[in-house]
Amino acid sequence: MLGRAGHRVQVLEKRRMDVPSGGQRVPPNCSKILRQWVGEEELWKVATRCVGTPMHRFKSGENVGYLEWKPAVMAETGGEFLLMHHEDLVDMLRKLAVDAGASIHLDAEVKTVRPGSDEDPRPSVVLSTGKVLVADILIGADGSSSIVRDVVVEEKGLLKSAGLTVYTGTLEAADMLNDPELSTLYHADDWPIWMGEHRSLIGHPLRARRQYSIGFYRWHGPEIEPAKPNWEDIHTTNNLPTGTCAPVVQRLLKLAGQVIRTEQVSFGDGTHGWTDSTGRIVLLGEAAHPALPGGSHTASMAIEDAVVLGSLFSHLRSMDQVPSLLRAYQELRQRRCKTLVEADIGNTRLMCLPAGPAADARDESLRRKYDDWDEGMLKASFEEIAEVFAYDAGDAAEEWWVSWGRFHETAGEQPGVIVSVHQE
Numbered sequence: 515m516l517g518r519a520g521h522r523v524q525v526l527e528k529r530r531m532d533v534p535s536g537g538q539r540v541p542p543n544c545s546k547i548l549r550q551w552v553g554e555e556e557l558w559k560v561a562t563r564c565v566g567t568p569m570h571r572f573k574s575g576e577n578v579g580y581l582e583w584k585p586a587v588m589a590e591t592g593g594e595f596l597l598m599h600h601e602d603l604v605d606m607l608r609k610l611a612v613d614a615g616a617s618i619h620l621d622a623e624v625k626t627v628r629p630g631s632d633e634d635p636r637p638s639v640v641l642s643t644g645k646v647l648v649a650d651i652l653i654g655a656d657g658s659s660s661i662v663r664d665v666v667v668e669e670k671g672l673l674k675s676a677g678l679t680v681y682t683g684t685l686e687a688a689d690m691l692n693d694p695e696l697s698t699l700y701h702a703d704d705w706p707i708w709m710g711e712h713r714s715l716i717g718h719p720l721r722a723r724r725q726y727s728i729g730f731y732r733w734h735g736p737e738i739e740p741a742k743p744n745w746e747d748i749h750t751t752n753n754l755p756t757g758t759c760a761p762v763v764q765r766l767l768k769l770a771g772q773v774i775r776t777e778q779v780s781f782g783d784g785t786h787g788w789t790d791s792t793g794r795i796v797l798l799g800e801a802a803h804p805a806l807p808g809g810s811h812t813a814s815m816a817i818e819d820a821v822v823l824g825s826l827f828s829h830l831r832s833m834d835q836v837p838s839l840l841r842a843y844q845e846l847r848q849r850r851c852k853t854l855v856e857a858d859i860g861n862t863r864l865m866c867l868p869a870g871p872a873a874d875a876r877d878e879s880l881r882r883k884y885d886d887w888d889e890g891m892l893k894a895s896f897e898e899i900a901e902v903f904a905y906d907a908g909d910a911a912e913e914w915w916v917s918w919g920r921f922h923e924t925a926g927e928q929p930g931v932i933v934s935v936h937q938e
């Protein structure tokens with residue numbers, strides 16, 4: 515987005531491209547952005563359209579209901595609910611960034627972030643090699659344990675475990691074909707959920723059914739030693755704390771063999787500013803706002819952030835505009851991200867209710883949806899999801915610009931290098 519708008523961009527990523535990852539859900543609000551960027555044909559090479567969500571019991575495997583992702587509802591949102599591999603999404607974004615002129619530096623770990631001073635307002639970063647890079651603007655897109663955020667929010671000790679551990683794994687689809695139950699999963703373009711007490715499992719096909727993704731979610735109390743929130747912690751599936759689970763869940767986990775363990779974290783009450791006191795360092799994605807790892811809205815929040823920031827910065831003609839554009843960016847994004855995170859947390863908790871009246875009411879409602887989904891239900895359901903799925907990040911930014919931003923526009927100095935810490 516920034517490169518296309520004519521800014522000079524450098525991306526600093528501490529990892530390489532070939533790191534372990536798994537399935538990533540891409541809801542309509544995000545898939546329509548990707549479609550605009552790469553076109554329908556490229557998108558379908560790496561994505562599967564999700565047609566529905568069967569809900570099963572985690573302990574017995576018994577089916578409770580089925581939520582169909584109605585094509586008519588999806589069409590109204592302007593996008594599709596897609597199932598992708600995280601690596602394919604990152605690779606797509608990498609190619610787009612390079613085509614737009616960004617230079618991407620892999621194995622480039624930022625060790626220190628230095629805000630600018632009164633004499634020179636430009637921030638700088640020091641890499642692990644000792645090299646120093648100076649920029650007009652620094653974007654901290656360095657994930658949930660962001661070091662850029664430590665400079666933006668000066669208060670210490672705010673990062674805490676939020677009580678959910680997520681294990682993500684991938685199966686080779688060929689291994690599923692000899693097992694009748696797993697073969698049925700393999701042949702469906704579904705995103706099934708097995709609902710248990712304080713735990714759940716999801717699955718979905720990947721890469722034109724060559725692979726299958728699983729995600730195991732476990733809510734726990736603060737007594738559990740928190741996992742690292744950075745997608746680096748690899749475990750075997752042998753000793754996963756599943757408790758009693760259905761044979762199909764056991765077989766999926768066994769075939770996956772290993773999983774990436776990550777942790778949901780919170781950062782204070784989430785109301786901190788996204789820009790530092792010099793007004794030149796700004797946060798994006800999980801560095802800026804919390805997310806539920808392996809949720810439906812993680813990638814979409816980061817990509818929407820990028821669209822809004824990039825759209826606003828496409829109007830940048832003078833550094834004097836930066837403070838008002840960054841204020842607008844946070845104002846447009848903070849409430850939206852809160853809604854999306856709450857939706858992800860609410861849905862995951864609903865899938866993990868302990869036995870009792872609340873779980874019974876959920877199951878009853880799922881059964882009803884399965885039986886009675888008529889036009890009335892469709893309308894009600896659409897109204898519920900329209901706010902989330904029909905949102906257009908580019909429109910939101912342009913609307914702000916037309917209503918407010920352009921009145922502050924002043925001619926002046928052109929901005930120079932923008933350094934961004936992140937691969938996406």
Ligand SMILES: Cc1cc2nc3c(=O)[nH]c(=O)nc-3n(C[C@H](O)[C@H](O)[C@H](O)COP(=O)(O)OP(=O)(O)OC[C@H]3O[C@@H](n4cnc5c(N)ncnc54)[C@H](O)[C@@H]3O)c2cc1C
Nearest residue numbers: 527528535536537600623624656657745799800808812813
């Ligand atoms: C390796 C990896 C695998 C993932 N796999 C999945 C998956 O399978 N399914 C899923 O749903 N979500 C996955 N995620 C999470 C998903 O990417 C995020 O939830 C979402 O896309 C929001 O992304 P983000 O850009 O805010 O943060 P992240 O995706 O966490 O990206 C932050 C990036 O910043 C880099 N970084 C951090 N610190 C520094 C530093 N000091 N210097 C330079 N670079 C730095 C990290 O290496 C990382 O690439 C994965 C994330 C990572 C990092």
